[in-house]
Amino acid sequence: MATLNNYLLVSGLLFAIGLAGVVLRRNIIVVFMCLELMLSAANLTLVAFSRFHPVHGLPDYNGQILVFFVITVAAAEVAVGLAIIVALYRARQTIHTDELDSMKG
Amino acid sequence: MPTFLFWLFSTVMLIGGGAVIVFRNPVASALSVVTCFVGLAGLFVGLSAFFVGVIQILVYAGAVMVLFLFIIMLLNLKEEAKRAMPIAPILAGLGLVIAFVVQLLAILSRTADTTLPAIDKATLARSSGELVEAGTIGASGKIATALNAGSLPDVHLIGRSLFTDYNLPLQILGVILLVATVGCVVLSKKSSPSD
Numbered sequence: 001m002a003t004l005n006n007y008l009l010v011s012g013l014l015f016a017i018g019l020a021g022v023v024l025r026r027n028i029i030v031v032f033m034c035l036e037l038m039l040s041a042a043n044l045t046l047v048a049f050s051r052f053h054p055v056h057g058l059p060d061y062n063g064q065i066l067v068f069f070v071i072t073v074a075a076a077e078v079a080v081g082l083a084i085i086v087a088l089y090r091a092r093q094t095i096h097t098d099e100l101d102s103m104k105g
Numbered sequence: 106m107p108t109f110l111f112w113l114f115s116t117v118m119l120i121g122g123g124a125v126i127v128f129r130n131p132v133a134s135a136l137s138v139v140t141c142f143v144g145l146a147g148l149f150v151g152l153s154a155f156f157v158g159v160i161q162i163l164v165y166a167g168a169v170m171v172l173f174l175f176i177i178m179l180l181n182l183k184e185e186a187k188r189a190m191p192i193a194p195i196l197a198g199l200g201l202v203i204a205f206v207v208q209l210l211a212i213l214s215r216t217a218d219t220t221l222p223a224i225d226k227a228t229l230a231r232s233s234g235e236l237v238e239a240g241t242i243g244a245s246g247k248i249a250t251a252l253n254a255g256s257l258p259d260v261h262l263i264g265r266s267l268f269t270d271y272n273l274p275l276q277i278l279g280v281i282l283l284v285a286t287v288g289c290v291v292l293s294k295k296s297s298p299s300d
Binding site: 001002003004005006007008009010012013014015016017018019020021023024025026027029030032033034036037040043044047048050051052053054056057058059061062064065067068069071072073074075076077078079080082083084085086087089095 | 107108111112115118119122123125126131134135138141142145148149151152153154156157160161164165168169172173176177179180182190194195197198199201202205206209210213216218219220221222224228229231232235236239257262263266267270271274278281282284285286288289292293
């Protein structure tokens, strides 16, 4: 049977992949997708802790409800973020982060 | 969940995640994210979080990723041209990630491990008794019946908590979704030259 540390390792690796994507990729949509990967890695940690620390013999549902809230807020965030990306593309005709440097000091 | 299924779903998830940053075509990246989320939903189901697994597929792999694909195709992005990237940011980024993984391994090798607590017919019947005694659920309600029959009424339990203990956050969440909807409309409206 997989133990808690196995789940934590896998979710940490997924988080590291997401972090690598955010730092290394220059396409703003791919960066956004990697952010979603990092949120999902946190969700996996929450669900693993909820299952491995039962309350009254059942998984701790407080953790799973937090996951539910994270997923809902992430959906709203994606909708607003993509609208911002579309507006940005209309204004600049690029979504390459190296070319979006007007706020650079 | 049998160990081999855990490793199968983890491998699907991690390969999908890795493919997101390897592919240069954004559409291929988006489809890799879907693969990653399907593996993740498998892990959720293996952790007896059936409701979370289902909404992971429906909301994330379904709605959110379709929205991503829709925007990628709307913007008509070409495959990224190979361009010379400065070496310093790449090294810094990789160093950051490697430092994170090393820290993770160091911490996990020192912490005590927990094995999976069993959830079976006997423990479910016992938790049904405990919950009825604590007054959280009714003795003849749907949750108690399902628990006594030896199945885990995942959705009922989450729904019960969501509409009792977490009622106010749920209402606030509704307002957030409304604000996001209005925000999207405002952001994507073309400003007419008259105003």
